[in-house]
Amino acid sequence: MSRRRALLSGAGAVPIIALLAFGLTRDASLIPSPLPGTPAPPFALAVLHASTAEPIRLADHAGEVVVLNFWASWCLACRSEHEALSTVAERYAGRGVHFYGVLYNDTPENARRWIAEMGGQSYPTLLDPGSLTAIDYGLYGVPETFFIGPDGRVAYKQIGPATEQLLVRQIETLLGTVTGEWQ
Amino acid sequence: MRCLGLLLVALAFADVGGATAQDAAPPAPPASAERAPTAAGRASAAWLEQQTRTIASQLRCPVCQGLSLQDSPTELAQEMRDVIRTQLAEGRSPDQVKAYFVGRYGEWILLQPEPRSFNLMVYVLPLVMLVGGGAVVLFALRRWTRADGAATETAAVEDQSTVNS
Amino acid sequence: MTRIIGQTALVMALVLALAGAVAAVVGVRRRRPELVRSAQAAVWVNFALLSVANLAMVYALVTHDFSISYVAQVGSRSTPLLFTVISLWGALEGSILFWGWVLAAFTAVAVYRSRARLPDVLPYATATLLTIGAFFYLLLIGPADPFEPLWPVPADGPGPNPLLQNHILMAVHPPLLYLGYVGMAVPYAFAVGSLLSGRFDDVWIRATRRWTIVAWTFLTLAIVAGMWWSYEVLGWGGYWAWDPVENASFMPWLTATAFLHSVMVQERREMLRVWNLGLITATFVLTVLGTFLTRSGILSSVHAFTQGAIGYYFLVFIALVLVFSLVLVGGRSGELRSAGRIESMASRETAFLLNNLVLTAFTFTVLLGTLFPLVAEAVRGVKVSVGGPFFNRMTLPLCVTLLFLLGVGPALPWGRPSAALRRRFLVPLAGLLLAVAVAALRGAHQPYALLVFGFGAFAALSNMAEFAGAARARVRAHGEGPARALLRVIAAHRRRYGGYTAHLGVVALAVGIAASSSLRREREATLPAGGILEVAGYGLRLDRLWAEEEPQRFVIGSDVTLLEAGRERGRLEPRLNYYGGRSEPLTTPAVQSRATRDIYVTLMAFENDGSSATLKAVVEPLVAWIWVGGLMIALGAVIALWPGRRRTRRSVGVQRELPLQPAAAPRRRVAEGGAD
Incomplete structure (x- = not known):
C-alpha cells in the first residue's frame, strides 16, 4: 500500500464532498426572481367584482406603492395568508398603498365563491385571462406577492404565503424611500 | 482501429457544430405571410407551429419538475406556449422570445445553459474527458501491441508482475 | 406493541451489525475462525431482524395503526389493500426500512453462497456489508424512524402519495430499483475484501462478476419499468426526462455495464485490474450518490422525497465511502499494475477498451450535467437548469458510437483478426444502408435518428450473425435441426450468447427511443362531444364525458373511439383522477399499443357541463420496442447467469x-x- 498514492486519491474526494455539502445548505425549490430592481411589467386587467368595464392599470399608480398578490381558489396556502393581506390592505388604504389580487388559472365563479366563503376581501381582485400578466411577472405558482415601489420598480417578491409582519415591513420600507432606492 | 477513435471524436464535434448551426440560423418566415391565406400562409402557420415547438422544448416548465414547456400538460405551460406563439407572430426572433423568458424567470428557465463563459465548462469538460481518455487508450494500445512476440513471453511478463505484487 | 417490536428489532440489528463487522475483521486478522463464523451468524440474525421490522410495519399499515406516524403519513382507510402494502416504500422512512431489508437479504445470500470459498476475502466483504447495513439501521433509529409514535392518534390518514397509487407499476419499479442499487453493494464488498486481503485471483473476480450481473439486471429492469411508469402516468407521452433522479439510476448502470465488459479483458489477459476495481467502486459510490440525491432534497426532482436532517447523515456516509474507496484503490494501484499485451489493434480487447472509454465519458457527462446546477450556484450564485436538450446533444454521439461498437465488438476475435474479417461485415453494412434508406423514405430526417437506425441494423445483424454462424456449424457437424442447434449453441456458451441477446435488447431499445422521439406526431384540440381530432392519419372521436366517485378518488373520464380510414379501431378511455387534498388532477392517459406504433391520448381539460373536452393525442412509432428491449436485456442476463x-x-x-x-x-x- 503506497501512502502517497492513497493520500492523493483520498484528496480527490474533497471537491465532490464540498459541493454536496454546499448543496445541502441551499433550497432547491427556491428560484430567485430576476425581477426585483427592474421596472415592474405593466398591466391593464379587468376587475372581478367590476362595476365598470374600465380595467385597472399599473401606470395609473405611478408614485404609489402597489402590492400584487397572485392567488387561486384551489390553492391551499392562499387561505392561510388571506387574513393578513386583508388586514394590512385595510390599514394602509388611502395612504398611497394599493393592494390587488390577481386570479391565476381559476374561474371568476370559483373566485367569487371563495371570497364569499372567506368573509370578503378588502381590495379588488383582477382577472388575468391567458395568465399573460402572471407570465410577465415570472410566476412559478401561487401564492406569490410582488411589492412595487413608487419608482415603478419591483422591490421584492415573496414566494409562498405572506405574513402580516412581512407585508408591513416591505410596505414601510417602500413608503420611507420615495427617492427610488430599493431594498 | 484508429478509425474508431476518429469516428468517435468526429461525431462528438459534429454534434456540437450541428447544434450551434441550428441555433444560429432559424429558417426565416416567408415574407408574404400576412397578405395571402394561400400556400404561403399555410407554410407560415406551419413555420410558426414548428418554431413554437422548438422554443417550447428548450424552456423549462415552471410548475413541473424538469419537463419542458412543450412536454408539460399543465395549464401554465399551455399559456406560455401561447405567449411564445404570439410573440413569434408579432415578429420577434426566437432569441428575443427566449430572452423575454430569461428576463422574467431567470437563466433557470433555459433547459440547456447558454454556452457562455463559465457555462462553457459543462460543454467542454466532457469533450476534454473523451479526447484525453482516447489518448490514454491509444497510448496504452500502442504499448501493449508493440512488443509483439511469442506467447511464452506473455507468461514471463505475467510472472514478473506476480513477483512484483 | 407493533412499534416496540419494530424498534427493538432495529436497535438489535444495529448492534449486531457493528459487532459482526468488528468480529469479522478481527477474526481474519488474528486467524480466529470462530469469530468469522460469529460474524456470519450476525448476518443471518440481521436478516431475520429486518424481516421482523418490515413485517411489523406492513402489519401496522394493514391494520391502520395510526399511532405510528409513518402509517398516519401514508395510510388511509379508503386506500385499496395492495396500495396500502406498497406504501411501505411510499415515503422516506418506509423506503429506508425496506431498503435495509433488501440489503440484509442480499448480505445473507452473498455470504451464504461464498462461505466455503474465498476464506480471505469473505470476512472483509462481510464486514463491509454489515457496516453499510449499520448505516441504514442508524438512519432507521435516528432521523428516519418509521416507528415514531404519534399523539393524539388521528382517526384517518391522507393516504399514500397519489403518484404512488395511480399506477400498478409503482408496485414494481421501486423494489427493482432497490434490488439493483443495494445489489451493487455486494460486488463492492468483494472488491474491498480483495483489496484489503490482497487476493486478486479469479475466484474473486467470478463471484464479483456474477453479483454485478444480478444487480445490473435488476437495475436495468428498474430503469425500464421507471420509463414505462413515466410513460403511462405523467401524460406527456415521453418516458425519459433526464431528471436528476433518473440520471442517478442511469450512472451506476453505465459504469456497471462498462465493468461487465472490461472484466472479460481481465479474465483473458490479466489486465485492467485497477481499472475494474475502480469501476466497481465507482458503481457503488454512484448508487450511494443516487440515494443521497433522492433523499436529501439537494436537487429538485419529481421523484425526490422531502428533505430533512437525513441529508447530513448521507453526506457523512458518502464522504466516508468515497475517501475509504479512493484511498484503498489508489493505494493499491501501484501493486496491481500488470504489463499486459495485446496482439492486434483490430481485436476484441480494443473494442472493449473503446466501449469503456465511451461509457466512462457518458457517465462523466451525465454526472457533470446533473451536478452542474450546484456548481453554477456555488461559483456564480445563479440557478441554471441542465435538462433534456443538453443531455441529448451531448450523449447522442456517444449512443451512436456505442451502437457501432456493439456491432463491431462481437465480430472481432480475441487476439488476432483473421483474413475473413472483412467479409464478416458485408451483411451488417448492407443492413445499415437499407435501414437508413427505409427510415428516410418513411419520413425520418433527423441525422441522429438515421444514424441510430443505421447502426442499430448494423449491430443487430452483426450479433445475429454470431448466433447464425454457430448454429449453422452445429447443423453441419451434428445434423441437428436449426432451432435445436441454436438452443444447443446458446446452452453451451451461456455467457457469450446471453451477452449477445442483451445486445439485441439494447438495439431494440435504442431504435424504439429514436423512432418514438423523432417520428412522433402530436396534436391537441378542444372538441365538442362527437368531434374528431385528426392526427397522423388517425381520427379520435370524443364520444362522451363521464364522472365517477371512487373511495379514494374522483374520476373524470372520456370515451374516445379510434378511427382509421373511417373504420373503428378500438376504444380509449383517458381519465383525470382527483385525489383529496390536491388541486391538480393526475392524468391517466389511454394507450393503444401495437408493434409498429402507440396511440397515446390524454384528457387535458373539460367543461364542467360535459359539452366539450381538450384532448392531446400522440402517435409514436415503435414505443413498444423499448419495453421489449428492456426485457430482452434481462433475458440475456438470465441466460448468462443460468447455472x-x-x-x-x-x-x-x-x-x-x-x-x-x-x-x-x-x-x-x-x-x-x-x-x-
Missing part, C-alpha cells in the same frame, strides 16, 4: 471458451502469487 452443470463450468467450459490461449497456467500462478 451450468459443474463440469461445464469448471474445466470443459474454460477450455472451450479459450481455444487459442495458454491462459490457464499464468492465471493460476497469479492466484498463488497474490497471497503474499
